[in-house]
Amino acid sequence: xxxxxxxxxxxxxxxxxxxxxxxxxxxxRAGYEPIHALRLAERPDVDLHLATDxxxxxxxxxxxxxxxL
Numbered sequence: 001x002x003x004x005x006x007x008x009x010x011x012x013x014x015x016x017x018x019x020x021x022x023x024x025x026x027x028x029r030a031g032y033e034p035i036h037a038l039r040l041a042e043r044p045d046v047d048l049h050l051a052t053d054x055x056x057x058x059x060x061x062x063x064x065x066x067x068x069l
Contacts (some may be wrong), residue, residue: 023048031055036065043069 020041027037030052034039048055054064 016047027051032061036061040065040068 010020023041024034024037026048027040028034029056032040032055040051051068054067055061059067
């Protein structure tokens, strides 16, 4: 069985980049500014669900950043 080019290129670095991109996208979709979403996404200790829930519950993004970081 042959692997596609995409399957061959998926290594740990590529997977980490995909996860980071996904986290940034989710945080931006929740309402964070792109620069803040990147800061949060780069931190694996920041719980994505908590970060998005804070905004959904009405917490201002900058306050949420202070809480999470």
